[in-house]
Amino acid sequence: MFTLAEENYLKAIFHLENDCGTGVTTNAIADKMDTRASSVTDMIQKLADKKVISYQKYKGASLTKKGKSIAVNIIRKHRLWEVFLVEKLDFQWDEVHEIAEQLEHIKSNELIQKLDSFLGHPDFDPHGDPIPDTNGYIKPTEKKLLSKLKKNQQGICVGVKESSAKFLQYLDTRKIGIGSSIKVIDKEDFDQSMTIQVSNKQFFITKQISENLYLKTI
Amino acid sequence: MFTLAEENYLKAIFHLENDCGTGVTTNAIADKMDTRASSVTDMIQKLADKKVISYQKYKGASLTKKGKSIAVNIIRKHRLWEVFLVEKLDFQWDEVHEIAEQLEHIKSNELIQKLDSFLGHPDFDPHGDPIPDTNGYIKPTEKKLLSKLKKNQQGICVGVKESSAKFLQYLDTRKIGIGSSIKVIDKEDFDQSMTIQVSNKQFFITKQISENLYLKTI
DNA sequence: TTTAAAATTTAGACAAGACTAAAAAATAAA
DNA sequence: TTTATTTTTTAGTCTTGTCTAAATTTTAAA
Incomplete structure (x- = not known):
């Protein structure tokens, strides 16, 4: 099981790796997480011990298959909750991010499966981002x-x-x-x-x- | 703002105080929270510093007005989420407690207000427990x-x-x-x-x- | 009312996750 | 290629929330 802090690091690393195609640097993570490089070093060493990232000193980090799957699942939850907030609770699309940041950490596979059904298996969140499927597959969109x-x-x-x-x-x-x-x-x-x-x-x-x-x- | 641990203590103290009518002992809290008496002492001292409980050494604790209001709000959130899980997501009444234990800590007043509307302002949760209103008022039920x-x-x-x-x-x-x-x-x-x-x-x-x-x- | 038992608190330690300051390594510049 | 700069890591500290073991207070029993 992963802590809230660990989940947030995995998510940040996923996004950085996705945007830049490459392994991510300590400073990039520190920047994204609004924390200090030394804190990042501590955490990525811990995540490497847990086999969710591969990491060599001074060489940056990148997600392992396991790490990626965890990160994608968090993103799936985030985006499904965003749909819920906008479609069902009438939030505006600029109001949902912060709340979804909290909701994405709720632990229950059954909850997400049922939420997905309740929402009619949406493909995109309110900002147009694709929602990964149960297997973590993200439909590539030409945009x-x-x-x-x-x-x-x-x-x-x-x-x-x-x-x-x-x-x-x-x-x-x-x-x-x-x-x-x-x-x-x-x-x-x-x-x-x-x-x-x-x-x-x-x-x-x-x-x-x-x-x-x-x-x-x- | 209160941490997850603090919120859980407040909730536990509220329930104990409600069930027994009186101030609650350190051991009773430890028992309910499945933790050690010494940990409880530490926490209730912290909560007393924050003015959410009144506490005298060796004499047990009881919620202040402020503490009670925080506890009731958590309970309100818990019970609203339970209604959501059962009514909207088709969970059984025995499956919702654990998930609601997580959801009750999501911080957003607007979320709860909108959830309440979405659910049609329910008066009771799936176990028959009354849902406190926005002001923390719990309708007394003769049962x-x-x-x-x-x-x-x-x-x-x-x-x-x-x-x-x-x-x-x-x-x-x-x-x-x-x-x-x-x-x-x-x-x-x-x-x-x-x-x-x-x-x-x-x-x-x-x-x-x-x-x-x-x-x-x- | 003194003693024994139970409840509570203190003292000291630990893990998680963050920080600062300093050291070490990698990269860029001269 | 050597020096300067930037990046990263280490070492040590702090806070939160927990624990064990020991000390203290309260309560119950004799």
Whole structure:
């Protein structure tokens, strides 16, 4: 059985490894977990003892099969709870992350199986992130960062990379959400800022925004 | 903010105080929490520092107004989650306690308020225990232990005192549940054992059983 | 009312998980 | 390639919540 702290480290390592494709450094983990590098060293040594990560001194860490499976299960729980909060309890999509961070650690396989049924086996959470299935399989989705699109290309918003409340509220005030159709009207070479069109309205957005919106191009 | 351990102590002290009407002893808490008296001493000193219990050395502890309000809120959450698990996720009444023990510690007032609405503001949990309202008010219910009834008296089962899975399963196999009509057919003076009738079937039950079933008499 | 037993508290230790400061290793710069 | 910088690890400390063993207080018995 894993403690709350251990589960959070596994989740963080999973996300980092996923984003960068490679093994993750001590500092990267410390950064993500908002803790000190020395604390991370302690923990990754413990996790290595438990065979959930492979780790060599000074060489960073990466999840073992077992570690990955635990991490994915936590993410599955997180995303299912998010669906519950939005679909059943009428939360806004920017309000659910913190609560799901707590709920994801509830230990009961039967609970998650029943919750999944109750929600009708959803494929995506309210931010467009795919929900891993019972076996930990995550359906690969072809999605592109808005920042990768060129002038005049368009697509449907299928997810957000960053999901902080502030960013989500930024999107809300501009009526951008999962399913929104977005077209690049203009793109500035110099700083990658864009003018986009969302249902007849045009907005100017910075690179920071376009790098956090996933689209399915048409 | 209170830690998980602190919350569990407050809840235990609340239940003990409620059952016995009086301040609770260190040993009673240790017993309930399945821990050592010395650990309890440590914790109740900490809780006294935080002004949630009043405590004098060697004299036992009792909740302050603030402590009581925290404890009741945890109990409210526990019981609401139990309703959710049984009503929405189709759990049996003997399966929900452990999961609710985890869920009761999730911190979010908005979550509980929305959960309560979603469930239609239930008054009782699946074991017949009243759900405290937002202000911590617990509607007093006139219920009697089956063990207090005399020969030929009858009532409707409105709750169970003990709610271990084993006891609940014992009731299930005899088709006794919340709402069952129970009549005392015979009562043995010597050991308080009874013969009871539940919808045309008669059962012999020991004092241990009759002391854990609450009835509303008619 | 003095003594014996039970209950409670103190003292000291330990594990988990975090921290600071300092040492060691790896990487980048000159 | 040697030096400087950054990264990582070690050593030692702290807090929370637990434990055992011993000391103290309270309660029950003689």
